[in-house]
Amino acid sequence: MNAAPLTLALPKGRLFDQVQDHFGRRGLKFDFNDRKLTALDESGTLKVILVKNADLPTYVHHGIAGLGVCGDDVVYESGHEFTHLLALAFGATKMALAARKDHVRDEPPGHLTIATKFTRFTRDYFHGLGIPVKIIRLDGSVELAPVLGLAPYIVDLVETGSTLKANGLEVLETLKTIGVNLFANTAYFKLRYQEIGRLVDTLKS
Amino acid sequence: MNDAQLYKLPQGTERLVLDEAFRRQVLTHRVQNLFTSWGYQPVQTPVFDFYDLYAPFLGTKSDSVYRLVDREGDLLVLRSDITLFLARSMGVVLSEGHTPLRVCYADTILRHQDLEDISANEFYQIGAEFIGSQGPEGDWELLLLLDEILTLLGLGEARIHLGSRALFDAAFGTLSPGRRRDLLKAVTLRRWSDVGDLASVFGYQGDAAGVKALGSLPGVSPQVKAELLALADRAATLETLGAADRFRVDLSEVGRHDYYTGLVFQVYQPGLGDALATGGRYDKLFSQFGLDSPSVGFSLHLGKVEHLVDLGDLSAPSAAPKAQGTTFADRVRQARILRSQGRNATL
Numbered sequence: 001m002n003a004a005p006l007t008l009a010l011p012k013g014r015l016f017d018q019v020q021d022h023f024g025r026r027g028l029k030f031d032f033n034d035r036k037l038t039a040l041d042e043s044g045t046l047k048v049i050l051v052k053n054a055d056l057p058t059y060v061h062h063g064i065a066g067l068g069v070c071g072d073d074v075v076y077e078s079g080h081e082f083t084h085l086l087a088l089a090f091g092a093t094k095m096a097l098a099a100r101k102d103h104v105r106d107e108p109p110g111h112l113t114i115a116t117k118f119t120r121f122t123r124d125y126f127h128g129l130g131i132p133v134k135i136i137r138l139d140g141s142v143e144l145a146p147v148l149g150l151a152p153y154i155v156d157l158v159e160t161g162s163t164l165k166a167n168g169l170e171v172l173e174t175l176k177t178i179g180v181n182l183f184a185n186t187a188y189f190k191l192r193y194q195e196i197g198r199l200v201d202t203l204k205s
Numbered sequence: 206m207n208d209a210q211l212y213k214l215p216q217g218t219e220r221l222v223l224d225e226a227f228r229r230q231v232l233t234h235r236v237q238n239l240f241t242s243w244g245y246q247p248v249q250t251p252v253f254d255f256y257d258l259y260a261p262f263l264g265t266k267s268d269s270v271y272r273l274v275d276r277e278g279d280l281l282v283l284r285s286d287i288t289l290f291l292a293r294s295m296g297v298v299l300s301e302g303h304t305p306l307r308v309c310y311a312d313t314i315l316r317h318q319d320l321e322d323i324s325a326n327e328f329y330q331i332g333a334e335f336i337g338s339q340g341p342e343g344d345w346e347l348l349l350l351l352d353e354i355l356t357l358l359g360l361g362e363a364r365i366h367l368g369s370r371a372l373f374d375a376a377f378g379t380l381s382p383g384r385r386r387d388l389l390k391a392v393t394l395r396r397w398s399d400v401g402d403l404a405s406v407f408g409y410q411g412d413a414a415g416v417k418a419l420g421s422l423p424g425v426s427p428q429v430k431a432e433l434l435a436l437a438d439r440a441a442t443l444e445t446l447g448a449a450d451r452f453r454v455d456l457s458e459v460g461r462h463d464y465y466t467g468l469v470f471q472v473y474q475p476g477l478g479d480a481l482a483t484g485g486r487y488d489k490l491f492s493q494f495g496l497d498s499p500s501v502g503f504s505l506h507l508g509k510v511e512h513l514v515d516l517g518d519l520s521a522p523s524a525a526p527k528a529q530g531t532t533f534a535d536r537v538r539q540a541r542i543l544r545s546q547g548r549n550a551t552l
Contacts, residue, residue, distance in 0.1 A: 063478030084396045186394070187480060190366055190455065190473045193410050 006195055008046050009065035011053040011074070015180060018090045019069050026202050045199065057082075066188035067196070072178045073157060077120050082183035085200050091180035095121065096158040096171045100146045107152065115145035116155040125155075125175055143167040218315065219328045219508070227521050228511050229329065233311045236331050236354055236507075243350055245309040245333050250290035252315075256282040258494075259289055264463055269316045285316040287330055288464075288487070288502060295336060296494025304337025304498050311507075326508035332484070334502030336491065343501045344439055344468045344486060345446070351482060351503050352447045355472065358514050363474040363481065365451055366410075367440055368458025370465040370485065372432040376403050392459050403429070409456045413440035416454045439468055464490045470503070474510060481509050525549035 010019055020030070023041070030041040030048050037050045049065050057078030060068040068082070073095060075082065095118065107113060115136040116122045126133040136151050145151045147167055157178065158164060158171060182203065189196055214220060221229055237247070256272055259282055263270060271283040284290050287310055299306065311331040318327075333350060335343045348365065355363045377388050391399035392407045400407060402424045409419055417437040420430040436454065443452040460469035467486035474481045484503025491498045528540035528550045540550040 061478060063476065081390075081394055083394055185478055187473045187478055189395075190410075190471075191364060191475055 005040060005044055005047040006067060006192065006199060007049060007065045008067040008069070009049045009051050009056050009059045010068075011056050011070045012050055013053055015053075015070065015091050016050070019088075022088065022090065023203070026205060028202070045195075054078075060183070060185050063185045063188055065185075066192065067182065067184050067199075069180065069182050071157075071180050072176075073118060073121065075181075075183070077118055079120065081186075083186045083189040084181060084183055085189075085196065086182040086203055088180045088182060088203075093157050093159050093178045094174045095155065095176045095178055097153060097155055097173045097175055098143075098146075098158070098164055098169045098171050099153050101168055101170045103146065103152055105152075112153065113151045114153045114155055115142055115151035117142060118155055118157075121176075122155045143169055219313075219326075224521055224523055225511070227523075228514075228516065229507065231516060231519060232358070232507060232511060232514060233331060235357060236505075237309070237311060239350075239354060239357055240309040240333060243307070243333075245307040245350075248291060248295070248308045248310055250284060250287060250294050250310065250312065253281045253283050254290060254293060256280040258293055259286075261493075262286075262289055262462070262464055262490075266316075269318070271315055271317065283315040284312070285314050286462075287312055287314060287332060287504060288334065288462075288490070291334060292487075292490045292500075293494045296491045296496040296498075299336070299496050299498075301337075301496070301498065304496075305343075306336045307333070308336065309333040327506050329506070329508045330504040331507050332482075332502060332504030334500055336496075336500045337498045338501050339499050341435075341439055341442070343499075345442055347484065347501050347503060348443055348452070348470065349446060351470075351472070351484070351505070352443075352451050354505065355451070356448055358510060360474055360481075360510060360513065361448070363451075363472050364453055365443075365447075365470055365472050366453050366455035366458050367436065367443070367468065367470050368454075368456050368460070369432055369436045369467065370460040370469050371467045372429065372436060372456065373407075373459045374466075375426070375428040375432045376406075389459055392457050395457055406433070407456045407459075409454065411454055413437045413444055413454060416440065416456070419456075436468065460485050462487075468501070472505070474513070476513075477509055479509075481506060520549055522549060525551050527551050 010016055027043060028041045028046055030039045030046065032039050032050060039048050041048065051059055053070060053074055056068050056070045057075050057080045059065045060082060061080040069088065071091065110132055111134065112126065112131060113134045113136065114122055115138050117138055119135050119137050122135055123133060138145060142154045142156045143163055145154055146169060155175065161171060164170060184196060257280065260267065270285040273281050275281050291310065309332065313328050314330060333347065335347055351365065373392065377385055388400065395408065397404035397408060405422065406419050406425065409416060416433055420433045440452060440454045458469055458471055461483060464487045465485040466488045469485035471480040472482040482503055482505035486501040488499035491500055528536040528543060530536035530539050536552050540552055543550040
């Protein structure tokens with residue numbers, strides 16, 4: 001029953017090249033040719049599926065892909081829980097609260113308006129501190145919100161901070177360090193733990 | 206008429222029609238026949254009951270139950286967990302003279318699921334409980350019954366993973382409730398950096414012999430060792446008596462409900478994103494409802510596997526041919542003949 005390759009979902013975008021490189025240097029080489037979204041690695045160990053970052057937890061949750069690689073932020077927003085396998089040593093970034101450099105806190109107490117793509121994280125983080133928040137959900141270019149007056153604050157991923165700087169914003173506080181992890185659908189792990197264990201050992205080396 | 210409502214299903218409900226409903230009926234019947242042959246009697250639990258009776262057992266699941274207020278102003282909860290409803294129903298009715306008692310059920314539960322989660326198929330549960338079962342024989346009986354159901358459904362690849370809530374309690378029972386909750390999650394999701402010294406124990410997957418050997422690891426307390434040996438004993442017998450390769454020891458299984466007190470288990474099937482059946486021993490649950498009786502039970506989400514089961518040469522009613530004949534009376538006679546031969550016919 002375990003002859004089939006392990007299925008792994010990888011996110012399109014900034015992480016993909018790093019994951020491909022990391023796996024390739026450990027003998028798991030794969031390429032996506034002809035705009036295909038699935039590929040088999042050269043050793044036949046892995047069937048790799050390329051999906052949109054935010055959709056990745058959904059594929060793993062439903063067991064369509066047994067394994068996945070993506071940032072903590074994406075998993076947290078999905079609300080799903082997975083078996084943790086390995087923290088990868090690249091792609092780390094920070095979730096930060098930012099505002100205009102010249103901003104003055106002028107909302108009345110009990111009001112904190114934040115624009116963000118990470119609504120679940122933001123709500124849980126501030127509620128955990130006992131601070132009520134009003135959240136405005138945005139899907140991209142969140143830096144515009146304080147500039148144009150939609151919301152005084154944003155919560156967003158910050159790598160170098162250059163986008164913030166270019167828009168006259170600054171980090172007020174780092175809320176969480178976001179790592180990149182390899183994880184598994186819990187039921188999938190249970191059935192194929194030996195093969196998955198070998199894969200994790202390979203990736204650790 | 207409100208078209209938006211007409212085409213929508215309220216969250217937490219399901220609709221089965223025609224062949225799907227037929228398939229469920231046939232499979233339920235087959236499993237119920239097996240229950241009967243093992244001496245399990247059917248029970249039916251109420252669709253709703255007083256919320257306050259269940260509130261202490263719901264934990265984080267209280268977010269997903271449906272509550273309503275009855276005409277007297279009492280808060281009610283719709284049946285969201287059959288084991289709990291059964292414990293309350295039977296706990297009040299039975300006395301110790303009635304046990305041991307073997308019961309089974311096939312019923313729907315109602316609870317909220319997120320829009321993306323509607324494919325979880327957890328609304329229809331079929332299960333069994335052995336009330337008043339003490340010692341390992343009750344655990345073995347329930348697990349061998351479950352093994353036989355999986356074989357009946359043709360799920361040869363399904364694996365039953367055995368763990369122990371008693372082992373978890375022996376290791377972490379003295380910690381605060383909040384810390385215990387965090388550790389339960391860490392063990393379940395295999396976040397070993399949060400678990401500490403016992404990570405190599407709870408990370409174990411393998412067989413009875415292997416779990417026995419864990420008892421001699423450094424740092425294992427006598428209480429933990431006793432639970433490891435108890436589990437090894439349970440698993441060794443099942444390895445001998447169950448279907449080949451059906452049982453595995455998996456110490457990251459610690460039970461999804463806080464009412465478990467001993468052996469716990471979950472069933473996994475290739476292609477399914479979540480456990481197909483769950484169960485375990487709950488020796489204190491019935492006493493909360495007036496019957497001091499150790500028990501063990503399981504429930505199986507039949508909806509998750511209905512599509513995988515081969516019904517064999519059973520013909521569905523949708524394929525029933527029309528009886529031949531020029532008049533209605535002729536067709537009635539012809540249909541009677543066909544049906545007496547075990548075939549289907551419409552008029």
